[in-house]
Amino acid sequence: MAKVRVGLVGHGNAARLHAPAFRKLGTERCALVAVCGRSRERAAAFAQEHGISQAFGTMDKMLSQVEVDVVDLVVPNHVHAPLAIDAAKAGKHIICEKHLTGYFGEPDAPEDELIGKTVPKAKMLDRVVEQCDAIGRALSGAGVTFCYAENWVYAPSFVKLRRLADAAGGAIMRVQAEESHSGSPSVYAKQWRTAGGGSLVLKGSHPVGAVLQLKQWEGQKKSGRPIRPASVTCEVGNLTWMESVEQEEKHYIKTDWRDVEDWGHMVLRFDDGSVAEIAAGDTTLGGVHNYLEAHLSNARIRANINPNDSCVAYAPSPDIFGDEYITEKIETKGGWTLPSPEEHWNQGYPQEIADFVAAIAEGREPISGFDLARDVTLVLYAAYVSAEEGRRVDLSPILAGPGLER
Amino acid sequence: MPAVRVGLVGCGFSANLHIEGYKQLPPERCQVVAVCGVPQSDAEAFAAEHGIPAAFGSMEEMLAGAEVDAVDLAVPNHLHAPFIIAAAKAGKHVFCEKPLTGYFGGPETAEDELIGKTVPKRQMLEATQRRVDAVMNAIASAGVKFGYAENWVYAPAFAKLWRLAKAAGGTILRIEAEESHSGSHADYAKRWRTSGGGSLMVKGSHPLGAALQLKWWEGEARSGKPIRAESVVCEVGNLTWVESFKQEQQHYVRTGWQDVEDWGIIVVKFEDGSAAEVKAADVTLGGVHNYLEAYLSNARIRANLNPNDSCVAYAPDGDIFEPEYISEKIETKGGWTFPSPDEDWHQGYPQEIADFVSAIVEDRQPVSGAVLAREVTLVLYAAYVSAEEGRRVSLKPILGR
Numbered sequence: 001m002a003k004v005r006v007g008l009v010g011h012g013n014a015a016r017l018h019a020p021a022f023r024k025l026g027t028e029r030c031a032l033v034a035v036c037g038r039s040r041e042r043a044a045a046f047a048q049e050h051g052i053s054q055a056f057g058t059m060d061k062m063l064s065q066v067e068v069d070v071v072d073l074v075v076p077n078h079v080h081a082p083l084a085i086d087a088a089k090a091g092k093h094i095i096c097e098k099h100l101t102g103y104f105g106e107p108d109a110p111e112d113e114l115i116g117k118t119v120p121k122a123k124m125l126d127r128v129v130e131q132c133d134a135i136g137r138a139l140s141g142a143g144v145t146f147c148y149a150e151n152w153v154y155a156p157s158f159v160k161l162r163r164l165a166d167a168a169g170g171a172i173m174r175v176q177a178e179e180s181h182s183g184s185p186s187v188y189a190k191q192w193r194t195a196g197g198g199s200l201v202l203k204g205s206h207p208v209g210a211v212l213q214l215k216q217w218e219g220q221k222k223s224g225r226p227i228r229p230a231s232v233t234c235e236v237g238n239l240t241w242m243e244s245v246e247q248e249e250k251h252y253i254k255t256d257w258r259d260v261e262d263w264g265h266m267v268l269r270f271d272d273g274s275v276a277e278i279a280a281g282d283t284t285l286g287g288v289h290n291y292l293e294a295h296l297s298n299a300r301i302r303a304n305i306n307p308n309d310s311c312v313a314y315a316p317s318p319d320i321f322g323d324e325y326i327t328e329k330i331e332t333k334g335g336w337t338l339p340s341p342e343e344h345w346n347q348g349y350p351q352e353i354a355d356f357v358a359a360i361a362e363g364r365e366p367i368s369g370f371d372l373a374r375d376v377t378l379v380l381y382a383a384y385v386s387a388e389e390g391r392r393v394d395l396s397p398i399l400a401g402p403g404l405e406r
Numbered sequence: 407m408p409a410v411r412v413g414l415v416g417c418g419f420s421a422n423l424h425i426e427g428y429k430q431l432p433p434e435r436c437q438v439v440a441v442c443g444v445p446q447s448d449a450e451a452f453a454a455e456h457g458i459p460a461a462f463g464s465m466e467e468m469l470a471g472a473e474v475d476a477v478d479l480a481v482p483n484h485l486h487a488p489f490i491i492a493a494a495k496a497g498k499h500v501f502c503e504k505p506l507t508g509y510f511g512g513p514e515t516a517e518d519e520l521i522g523k524t525v526p527k528r529q530m531l532e533a534t535q536r537r538v539d540a541v542m543n544a545i546a547s548a549g550v551k552f553g554y555a556e557n558w559v560y561a562p563a564f565a566k567l568w569r570l571a572k573a574a575g576g577t578i579l580r581i582e583a584e585e586s587h588s589g590s591h592a593d594y595a596k597r598w599r600t601s602g603g604g605s606l607m608v609k610g611s612h613p614l615g616a617a618l619q620l621k622w623w624e625g626e627a628r629s630g631k632p633i634r635a636e637s638v639v640c641e642v643g644n645l646t647w648v649e650s651f652k653q654e655q656q657h658y659v660r661t662g663w664q665d666v667e668d669w670g671i672i673v674v675k676f677e678d679g680s681a682a683e684v685k686a687a688d689v690t691l692g693g694v695h696n697y698l699e700a701y702l703s704n705a706r707i708r709a710n711l712n713p714n715d716s717c718v719a720y721a722p723d724g725d726i727f728e729p730e731y732i733s734e735k736i737e738t739k740g741g742w743t744f745p746s747p748d749e750d751w752h753q754g755y756p757q758e759i760a761d762f763v764s765a766i767v768e769d770r771q772p773v774s775g776a777v778l779a780r781e782v783t784l785v786l787y788a789a790y791v792s793a794e795e796g797r798r799v800s801l802k803p804i805l806g807r
Contacts, residue, residue, distance in 0.1 A: 024505060026432020156747035157717040164719055164745055167730030211799040213795030299727065300720035301745075309562045310752070313570050314706035321705065339707075341562035343753070346716070 002208060004357045007068035009083060011058050014074035014097045017344065019050045021353035030357045036062040048106040059083060070095060070360055071248050071284045076188070077196050078104040081131050084146070088138040093360050098205050100373035101131045102196025103381070116259030121384040125398070128381045132374045133401055139370060147356040148373035150209040152292070154348030154355060157303035158210055161294060162217065170298035172218050173277040177207030177292040180284035181329040183254025183262065191258045198260030200236065201380055204280030207247040209376045211268065211276045213368065219272070228399065229375070230271045232381035233392045236261035239283045252331055253283050258386070265381045287321030287330035287338075305346060307338035311324050312314035375399060408427075409434045409740040409765050413474035415465050415489060417443040417452035420480035420503045426750060427464035427759030436763045439599040440472035465489060469496050475687050476501060476766060483602050484510035487537050494548040501553040501762050505611050506779035507537050507785070508526070508602025513601070513719065522598030522665030526793040538780050553762035553772040558616040560761060563709035564698060568623060572666035576704035578624050581682040583613030584758030586676070586690035587658025587670070587735040597664045604666030607641065607786055610686030615671065615782045616698050617682040630698065634779065634805060636677045639798045642667035645689045653796050658737055659689045671791045696753075711752055713744035733789035780806060
């Protein structure tokens with residue numbers, strides 16, 4: 001099998017997650033040959049730190065000067081779509097962090113406009129449908145593989161859940177799933193202009209992705225046809241804007257959400273009559289809370305991605321464990337804790353990268369590919385429409401679009 | 407450095423566990439280049455299944471016919487010592503399944519003799535000490551690396567427990583650890599002649615190894631000097647020989663133990679005054695129960711190797727999840743279960759193999775090496791002496807200082 005040559009686009013947190021996962025695959029399988037970023041100096045520093053031989057200031061320069069098979073887009077959400085289209089046109093396979101794309105304002109909107117308050121969600125949805133179609137056309141035209149970095153799909157406890165569900169064979173009647181924590185510290189997450197949405201987009205996209213993949217896979221297994229989401233009903237809110245919360249002297253959860261929700265809940269109905277309840281919050285104490293529970297007709301299975309009790313610890317005071325990591329976003333290291341032995345593995349990061357490299361080498365679709373990326377994006381924005389308009393939104397006309405030509 | 411070339415000795419259960427670990431390493435790092443086994447046709451079938459280029463009928467033939475840097479001994483316990491010595495003399499690094507060695511009878515002992523009933527444990531301990539010395543001398547004089555396949559030391563939950571304990575910096579006052587399940591299926595596990603002991607030997611060696619390692623690390627971190635075991639008190643028993651149990655029509659736990667215990671507990675006291683309670687049983691329902699809990703002066707940490715609630719499932723009938731795997735030795739797939747997403751990973755198998763290979767590449771001893779292998783073996787046999795003689799056994803003269 002040919003070696004897959006990877007060019008990293010971006011050098012932030014996501015790049016730091018991906019780089020070791022590529023290296024783990026071995027140099028015969030995969031090589032990180034270049035990195036680019038808006039700051040060439042920082043890209044060069046990243047390259048040096050990670051043993052990558054070349055660094056560039058833009059993706060264009062990287063693609064014109066280095067032979068790469070695949071670009072890994074580990075950049076802010078609003079540049080995913082243009083970079084993915086450029087990369088496809090250059091004939092490169094694409095690995096793209098979630099989300100695929102979103103609505104980030106019109107090109108001429110002022111940087112500080114609170115578009116989450118001013119732009120109707122139905123208009124946002126229209127724009128996002130157009131963007132998804134544009135990306136889909138670029139991919140189809142170039143015949144390249146698109147890998148959607150939805151790590152939940154690869155998380156070992158979710159994979160086990162899917163295998164158990166397969167073995168049990170019962171109908172998946174109801175799914176509950178959630179990703180929550182006590183709030184993103186970054187400023188960009190607090191404004192629609194840069195984030196493309198609130199809790200539902202930034203956190204909820206994970207459980208939505210896992211739920212859609214699970215039902216799609218169930219349908220393929222049972223009838224050779226994916227089970228598709230049929231409608232969505234959604235509520236969003238800003239719980240940190242509550243009067244009594246604002247009056248509290250000390251906040252343990254993050255505040256200052258500007259025009260995005262800090263809590264959301266959607267109910268999906270599928271075309272087989274099953275349902276999914278998906279929650280996302282930036283107001284949940286106790287560390288990242290990631291789980292998916294499937295209620296089958298003949299079984300019940302829960303994947304505790306985080307926390308789970310692989311390791312259980314107690315400390316009478318929070319400084320006792322010093323610098324040792326406990327788990328993402330835990331507020332205190334005191335009391336009973338559930339430390340994550342290897343968070344990346346539990347979250348499916350190395351497994352996701354391994355599948356992407358294998359898919360590209362073998363010329364097949366990855367388990368998490370463009371169809372899932374597109375469905376997640378459209379379902380999320382349809383959910384926002386539902387919340388704003390206070391009504392159930394029919395998904396079939398929205399999801400019916402062209403998709404990938406194969 | 408070129409890839410580490412490994413020759414597998416044995417092609418059974420352990421070999422299957424190890425080969426999966428090797429496969430996770432990139433080929434430029436490590437390659438399994440040969441396998442040997444008896445009969446040779448088994449080794450050939452194993453080689454064909456796993457894409458290993460050469461198969462042999464004995465370790466001797468393999469070492470003569472293939473270029474290997476290290477041998478991985480995945481063979482029955484009584485063969486560990488002679489194979490380690492032969493491999494070390496041939497200048498090969500050695501990876502060895504636990505336990506390091508034990509007492510399996512003398513050269514004249516009849517195959518079917520129940521040595522667990524006839525040979526005094528003190529005599530077993532002395533014979534084991536001599537064998538351990540021979541193995542240590544062979545490793546030391548050949549200057550080869552020795553990897554002791556104690557996977558608990560590499561299990562992510564245990565590794566995390568140690569990092570937390572180190573960060574907390576408190577004194578590890580007490581350790582509780584256990585490996586239990588409802589009984590080994592293999593006949594060889596039921597006779598001392600082939601197993602070298604019962605529950606304590608076959609299962610207890612894991613929690614014991616992890617507990618000894620933990621105190622060793624604690625001492626090194628605190629004062630640069632390991633904290634070692636000082637004395638041992640032990641009880642063993644055969645709970646499946648209980649009369650009312652024997653009268654039951656259906657047995658959910660394994661029976662047929664001939665001259666080895668099906669339950670045991672060792673209380674180790676360390677030289678710093680701390681204690682460890684290490685338990686092992688072949689009479690525990692509910693799947694493999696592997697955990698270690700450390701009680702520090704300023705924290706408490708528990709590593710749930712198995713079961714843990716990474717994945718939780720329920721089925722009203724036992725056949726609903728067929729054929730999907732749940733977890734080792736679970737009796738039914740019905741009711742609430744804790745399916746292991748990746749049992750090998752949770753148990754530390756791939757991590758152990760990766761460290762052994764790294765140790766050779768980096769010219770260092772593995773994290774789990776000859777020192778731990780020796781301590782575990784000697785403490786176990788000293789524990790058997792304690793149980794038989796009904797008294798605390800001092801470890802200082804046995805382990806040396």
